[in-house]
Amino acid sequence: MRIGSDEHKTLFCRWFIDTHRRYAPEDLPWPELDQASLDRLRAVPIWSSALAVEKRAGKLVTGFASTQSDPLLREAIALQGVEEDRHGRILATMLDRYGLTVEEEQLPYDTSERCFIEFGYKECLDAFMGYGAFRLARDAQFLPEPFMSIFVDFMHEETRHIIFFVNWISYQRAQRGEPLVKQAFDTVTGYLKAFRVLTSTVQGANGDSGFMGGGDAFGDMSVANFLRTCVRENDLQMGQFNSGLLRPWVIPALARTALGVIHAADRVHYVAHETKNGATTSG
Ligand SMILES: [Fe+2]
Ligand SMILES: [Fe+2]
Known part of the structure; x- marks a missing residue:
């Protein structure tokens, strides 16, 4: 199958439409939470911005669809x-x-292709980080499993969104006959913008609450463990779909590279430490 062909378009659109699930938020099995769980839920500093991001996404994507x-x-x-x-x-x-009460935030958006593309790259980054954070929170039993499991479908849908996005954007660029150099440049630019937005969001949330500095509740929150978890969960999420479609690969590849660097640095540190100990003992 050629990327940018009608066959490609039909495959990624039909796959997306056919895997859509119908359910209503009110019908989800929301469990009773005890006071300690409610307190932990309340202490999470992202609800206001998460709500604003999803509401904006609904309007932005629906508006963009109407322009097609x-x-x-x-x-x-x-x-x-x-x-x-x-x-x-x-x-x-x-x-x-x-x-829980949160302040309603209004985030600006428009229904242009540019806005949809910026949103798509941001989703690729958010989903990857979200996989790791969600897994660590579940493993640490930050909240009861019946509550956490409600968000499994949520993550599943975000995975479908980012697979759809990377296929859609590859299709569009191929249709326009864009040179590979321009495609690569636009991809790098898209992810850099997404990183910038994510960094400012995390700093804002952490600055307000200090929540992310108190990561004991999530177990080992070292960079290496977080990235390892993100990579593992990303592979599991992507492994659910054996559809012949393109998958987001840039962020997972960067994370794998970063893990390789961290492991190499740890190894060098260990060898230097052992050599120094050996010299001290024999001396
Ligand atoms: Fe979403
Ligand atoms: Fe999404």
């Missing part, structure tokens, strides 16, 4: 808009169900 002239692309992108809107409603339902 190709019926199949319009249907698939509109369905992503439905899912993003539902993510916002899942968070709103959760906040309401457990009596």
Whole structure:
């Protein structure tokens, strides 16, 4: 199959449409939470921005879908808009169900292709980091498993979104006959912008609460363990789909490279330490 062909477009759109699940946030099996769990849930500093991000995503993606002239692309992108809107409603339902109040943030957006592309790269980065954070939180039993398991489908949908995005953008660029150098440059630029937005968001959340500095609740929060968990979970998420589609690879490859550097530095440090100890003993 040639990337950018009609066959490619049909494959990634039909796959996305066929894997859409119908459910309502109110019908999810929200469990009762004890006071300690409620306190932990309340201490999470991201609910306000997460709600704003998902609400914005719903409007942005739905608006972008309405600008599409190709019926199949319009249907698939509109369905992503439905899912993003539902993510916002899942968070709103959760906040309401457990009596949490947050300040409503309004994030700017438009329905341009540029905005959809920026959003897509950001999703690729957010999903990758989210896989690791979610796994560490589950393993540490930060909140009861019946509560955490509700968000498994949420993560599953984000995985579908980023697979759809990398196929859609490759399709668009191939259709336009863009040279590979330009495609690579635009990809790097897209991820750099996403990194910048993520960094400022994390600094904002952490600055407000100090929550992320108190990572004991999530176990080993070293950079190496976090990246290892992200990579492992990313592989599991992507492994669910054996569809012949392109998959996001840039962020996982960067993470693997960073892990390689960390391991090499640890090894050098260990050898230097052992050599020094040996010299001291024999001396
Ligand atoms: Fe979402
Ligand atoms: Fe999404």
